[in-house]
Amino acid sequence: MFTYLASTFDPGLLWEYRETLLQGLQQNLIIFFQSAVLAVLLAFVVGNARASRSRPVRWMAICYSEFFRNTPEYVLLVWIYFVVPLIISKMIGSRAGFSPHVAAVLGLGVAYSGFLSETVRAGLRSVPLGHAEAATALGLSPFATFRRIVLPQAIRRMLPEATNQMISLFKSTTIVSLISVHDILYQVSVISSSEMRPIPLYTGVALLYCLIIILATYLLNRLTDRWRRRGWA
Amino acid sequence: MLDNFNRLVLANIGMLLDGLGVTLYICFCAFALSIVLGMLACMVRMWVPQLRFVAIAYIEFCRATPILVQLLWVNYVWPDLFGFPETAMQAGILALALQSSGYLAETFRAGFEGLPKGQREAALAVGLSRWRIVTRIEAPQALLVVAPLMINQLAVVVKSSTLVSVISNPDLMYQALKIVNQWYEPIEVLTVVALTYFIVLFSLSSIANHFYVRFQTKYGLAAGT
Amino acid sequence: MSAIIETRDLRKSFGAVEVLRGISLSVAQGTVVSLIGASGSGKSTFLRCLNYLEQPTSGAIIIDGDVLEATPASNARQDRKTITRIRTKLGMVFQQFNLWPHMTVLQNVTEALTQVKRTPAKEAAEIARHFLQKVNLIAKQDAYPSRLSGGQQQRVAIARALAMQPKVMLFDEATSSLDPELTGEVLQVMRDLAQDGMTMLVVTHEMGFARDASDRVLFLHEGRIEEDGTAAQVFGAPNSERCQRFIASSLK
Numbered sequence: 140m141f142t143y144l145a146s147t148f149d150p151g152l153l154w155e156y157r158e159t160l161l162q163g164l165q166q167n168l169i170i171f172f173q174s175a176v177l178a179v180l181l182a183f184v185v186g187n188a189r190a191s192r193s194r195p196v197r198w199m200a201i202c203y204s205e206f207f208r209n210t211p212e213y214v215l216l217v218w219i220y221f222v223v224p225l226i227i228s229k230m231i232g233s234r235a236g237f238s239p240h241v242a243a244v245l246g247l248g249v250a251y252s253g254f255l256s257e258t259v260r261a262g263l264r265s266v267p268l269g270h271a272e273a274a275t276a277l278g279l280s281p282f283a284t285f286r287r288i289v290l291p292q293a294i295r296r297m298l299p300e301a302t303n304q305m306i307s308l309f310k311s312t313t314i315v316s317l318i319s320v321h322d323i324l325y326q327v328s329v330i331s332s333s334e335m336r337p338i339p340l341y342t343g344v345a346l347l348y349c350l351i352i353i354l355a356t357y358l359l360n361r362l363t364d365r366w367r368r369r370g371w372a
Numbered sequence: 373m374l375d376n377f378n379r380l381v382l383a384n385i386g387m388l389l390d391g392l393g394v395t396l397y398i399c400f401c402a403f404a405l406s407i408v409l410g411m412l413a414c415m416v417r418m419w420v421p422q423l424r425f426v427a428i429a430y431i432e433f434c435r436a437t438p439i440l441v442q443l444l445w446v447n448y449v450w451p452d453l454f455g456f457p458e459t460a461m462q463a464g465i466l467a468l469a470l471q472s473s474g475y476l477a478e479t480f481r482a483g484f485e486g487l488p489k490g491q492r493e494a495a496l497a498v499g500l501s502r503w504r505i506v507t508r509i510e511a512p513q514a515l516l517v518v519a520p521l522m523i524n525q526l527a528v529v530v531k532s533s534t535l536v537s538v539i540s541n542p543d544l545m546y547q548a549l550k551i552v553n554q555w556y557e558p559i560e561v562l563t564v565v566a567l568t569y570f571i572v573l574f575s576l577s578s579i580a581n582h583f584y585v586r587f588q589t590k591y592g593l594a595a596g597t
Numbered sequence: 598m599s600a601i602i603e604t605r606d607l608r609k610s611f612g613a614v615e616v617l618r619g620i621s622l623s624v625a626q627g628t629v630v631s632l633i634g635a636s637g638s639g640k641s642t643f644l645r646c647l648n649y650l651e652q653p654t655s656g657a658i659i660i661d662g663d664v665l666e667a668t669p670a671s672n673a674r675q676d677r678k679t680i681t682r683i684r685t686k687l688g689m690v691f692q693q694f695n696l697w698p699h700m701t702v703l704q705n706v707t708e709a710l711t712q713v714k715r716t717p718a719k720e721a722a723e724i725a726r727h728f729l730q731k732v733n734l735i736a737k738q739d740a741y742p743s744r745l746s747g748g749q750q751q752r753v754a755i756a757r758a759l760a761m762q763p764k765v766m767l768f769d770e771a772t773s774s775l776d777p778e779l780t781g782e783v784l785q786v787m788r789d790l791a792q793d794g795m796t797m798l799v800v801t802h803e804m805g806f807a808r809d810a811s812d813r814v815l816f817l818h819e820g821r822i823e824e825d826g827t828a829a830q831v832f833g834a835p836n837s838e839r840c841q842r843f844i845a846s847s848l849k
Contacts, residue, residue, distance in 0.1 A: 209527075209573035213534040214545065214566050221558035310438035317440075317538060324440065337448035345437050345445045352436035493650050494695035494754075498709035498761055499684040508712065512699045591698040592743025 149336070153343045156330050160344075163323030167312045170243050170320065175308060177248030178255050185252060186259025200256070207253025212311050216246035220318045243315035251308050255301065262297035263289065295367065302359045306352060313348075323347075380560045384551050388561075391547030392568065398461065398543060399530050402468035406529070407522070409469060410476030418481060427477075434474025439532045443467040447539045464536035472529050479521045483514035516587045523580035527573050534569070544568065600659075601626045601764055601796055602647070607656035607667075609639075609646055609820075616642045618820035619656070624798070624813075626764075629791045631807035631828075632800045634817035635843065640800045643817070644767050647798070648687045649680045661686050661764050685713060688758030692770040694750040696742040696757070702729065703738040706757045714761070728756040732786050748779030752786055759790075766790065768799040804847045808832050816840040 153160065188200035207215070220242035227235045237245070266289050274284040316325035327344050331337040381388070417427035437445075447463040450456065457463040487510055495505045537546035548565040552558040587593060600623040609617040616639045624630055632640040645651040647658060653667040660683045665676065696705050706725035710716040716724065729735045732752040742750055751771060758766060768787065772780040784803065788810050791797060801807055807814055807828065814831040816824035816839075824831055824840040835841050 205574060206570060209577060210566055210570045211531040211534040211545075211573075214562075214569055217549070217558075218562050218566050221552065222562050225559055313438040313440045314535065317535075324444070328444070331448070338452055341441070341445045341449050345441050348438055348441055349433050349436045353432060356436075488693070488695070490691055490693045490695035491697060494689075494691060494697070494757075496650060497648055497684060497687070497689040497691075498757070499681045499713040500709060501681070501713075504712050508708065509697055513697070516699060590743065591741055593698055 149339045150343070152334065152336060152339045156326070159326050159330065160323055163321060163326040166320060166322040167309075167315075170240070170247065170315055170322070171309050171312050173244045174247035174251065174312075175305060177244060178251035178304075178308065181249065181252035182255030182259050185256035186263060189256065189260045190263055204253045204256045207249055208257070210250070212247065212250045213314050213317065215250050216243065216314060216318055219246045219249075239315070239318045239320045242318060243312075243320050247308060247311055247315070250311075251304060254304050258297050258300045258304065259293075261300075262293035265296045266292045298363045298366070302356075302363060306356055306359070309355070310348070310352065376557060377560045380551060380555060380557055381564050384547075384561075387547045387551065388544065388565070391542060391544035394541060395530070395533055395543040395545075398464050398468065398536060398541065399526070399533050402465045402472065402533070403526050403529050405465065405469035406472035406476055406525075409473035410480060413473060413477035414480040414484075417477065418484065431474045431477045434470050435478070437471075439467065439471050440535050440538070442471055443535055443539060446470070460536075460539045460541050463539060464533070464541045468529050468532055468536070471532065472525055475525055475528070476522065479518055479525065480514070483518040483521075484510060486517065487513055513593070516591060517593060520580040520584035520587070523576055523583065527576040527580070530569070530572055530576065599626060600624060601661050602798070603659040604647070605657040605659075607643070607646060607658065608654045609642055609651060610654045616820050617646065617653070620820070620822060622815075622822065624765075624796065626796055627794045628813055629795075629797045629811040630799065630813045630815060631811040632798065632815045632817060633802075633804070633807055633843070633847075634823075638817040639820040640815075640817045641769055644689075644769050644798060644800050647767060648684050648689060650689075658683070681713075685709075685761055686764045687767055688761060688763035688765070689767045690751070690754050690758055690769065690771045692773050694742075694747070694754045694774075696750055696754055698742050701739050701741055702734065702745070702753050705742070705753060706760045709757070709761055725756070725760055728759045729753070731759070731789075732756045746779060747775045748782045751775065751783045755783075755786055755790075765796045765798065768797065768801065770800050770802065772801070772803060802847070804832075804844070816843065 185200045185203050188196050189204070191197050191200070220237060220239065223242075223245075224236045270288055270292070271284050274288045275281075279287070312322065313324050316322050316328070319325065323344060327340045331340045334340075413427050413431055416423050417431065420427075434442075443464065446457065446467040447460065450463070450466075451458070457466055491509055491513070492505055495509045500509070533543060534545040537543050537549065540546065544565060548561050551561045602622070602624040604620055604622045607617055607620045608615065618639075620639075620643055632643065634640050642651055646653045647660070649665070655667050657667065658665045663679055663683050663686075665679055665683065696702075697708070700708065703722065703725055706729060707718070707721040710721035710724060711718055726735060726738065729738055732755055734749060734752055734756065737745060737749065737753075742753070745753065755766075755771075771787070772783050775783065780803070784806055787797070787799070787806065791810050797811075799806070799811065809828070811828050814824075814826065814828050815822050816831060816835070816837065818837075818839055824835050824837045826835075831840065832844060835844065
């Protein structure tokens with residue numbers, strides 16, 4: 140039994156392909172960071188638009204965040220990869236296309252900007268109006284009020300939820316393998332079909348992710364706790 | 373455009389509806405199973421100190437592993453190790469249920485542990501037994517807190533279910549991609565499918581929100597009385 | 598008159614901190630006792646020990662003939678029955694009301710009747726209505742607690758405790774979390790109860806109530822009874838200097 144288990148799990152296979160696998164993981168990390176930046180930027184635009192005085196702007200922002208929050212990431216990814224280039228081609232009248240990498244970043248970026256815009260909005264709303272009024276009364280400009288009074292407090296409220304979102308974003312990067320970005324899961328499926336030994340590879344990658352996510356969650360929570368204790372987040 | 377719509381979507385509407393049926397079936401089974409597993413994990417974690425560690429490991433593993441990884445793991449690894457699942461459908465249901473049960477276990481726990489301490493004390497003070505306190509005072513309140521969150525979790529299951537197409541379950545996504553690969557005209561089909569998912573998910577989150585607001589105003593659960 | 602509540606050298610520690618340092622007390626039936634003292638003096642803990650919401654570290658509690666000795670090995674199974682019996686004899690009213698939000702006002706009151714006393718539902722509802730009438734809230738019997746003001750919630754909580762027809766009522770700062778304008782209605786219900794001859798132990802910051810409505814006043818300090826006498830004695834000429842100072846500062 141034990142030898143059977145040892146032979147089926149065989150970590151040697153993982154070690155043999157360590158370079159390919161790590162290159163795959165690197166792809167995941169790159170896509171994660173790029174789409175995270177995109178998501179945060181869009182989320183701040185949309186989150187602010189939801190607090191806008193203009194009704195149409197508010198409505199557009201609501202539609203945006205509801206649509207992207209309520210559409211599966213895989214569907215979005217495929218849609219952006221297949222459909223958006225065609226629409227663009229038709230509009231500009233010549234062939235256009237995305238690399239899988241660009242489609243992955245765009246898809247995950249807009250998908251998570253939907254979630255994050257809610258977080259941003261809740262964070263902005265949690266700052267008492269009186270704080271901004273106090274700043275205005277002291278003569279701070281609207282921009283300075285936002286940047287120095289509202290934003291720091293809002294970010295502090297957003298942090299725990301935003302951390303969760305970032306962690307799910309990282310987990311979601313696995314689906315880019317499905318539009319043949321050469322990420323870790325893509326490499327695993329290629330290797331396991333050539334080696335015909337799925338057990339160690341899939342188990343290994345499951346445990347690896349488990350480890351990364353738990354570690355990242357722990358570290359991020361400690362980091363945000365420390366920021367909070369220092370009082371600047 | 374309309375022509376394409378007729379040719380691609382309406383002509384294949386049977387396939388797409390079959391796919392939707394499979395999606396709903398898989399989601400329903402997975403969600404039901406995940407409630408059972410999640411409840412079990414939650415109860416073990418709260419009330420069985422000897423096995424607490426096992427429950428935590430289970431919950432953390434389920435939550436920390438990406439759903440696609442879990443899906444492939446269950447589909448390719450489990451049959452050799454445990455002799456099941458026997459079909460792709462079972463694998464899909466199982467993987468979705470695993471993932472969801474980890475989240476539900478934590479949701480249930482938060483529902484129980486978030487109740488104000490005074491609720492239990494007031495029940496003790498009039499002499500209610502421990503069992504009655506759980507079944508009549510704590511569980512019903514926990515359920516009111518947890519029900520909207522559970523509907524949201526169902527929405528997550530539906531979202532994740534798009535991935536079961538990867539191990540060739542004939543769900544909505546699978547049928548859509550099949551049509552796309554047949555005709556190389558993705559715009560109409562994929563848009564219709566995206567909108568279908570959106571409608572299902574948006575309805576679910578609206579229902580969840582409706583219940584949340586209703587329970588808050590009717591019972592004032594946030595007030596902590 | 599026979600004692601309905603008696604404690605002998607009751608002690609309670611939380612970790613290394615001893616909150617109750619030996620309280621021996623005997624309360625005759627029909628007496629209204631107010632417990633006063635600074636926060637942290639142990640008065641709430643004492644009340645919570647009486648019905649075992651907190652388990653005393655040592656000492657004994659005798660309630661209407663039921664004896665509970667707190668020993669390190671106690672709270673075993675045989676004690677459970679006694680504890681439940683004692684709890685049904687003691688009605689408790691909490692600072693935070695602790696109404697069950699998922700039940701209507703009427704259900705809050707009938708719950709223990711049907712579940713603990715096994716009263717048939719119909720009869721339980723009648724009893725409940727009787728006591729809701731008494732606290733003047735019969736009109737709200739089908740409302741959920743979230744729809745009531747704090748004062749109304751607290752009156753329902755009193756009805757809930759009274760419905761079990763307890764021998765003694767314990768009030769743990771029943772008015773402390775109410776807005777000042779709402780304390781009056783709750784205090785009035787308490788005064789009426791006292792008038793009816795209910796035995797009451799009242800932990801309170803309401804010096805007016807302690808002075809006018811109680812037969813006996815206890816001043817607790819650091820887990821001990823520092824002053825014990827009639828309201829007139831304790832408020833008029835307390836022996837202890839600490840008690841004197843406490844009363845002077847509270848009456849300001």
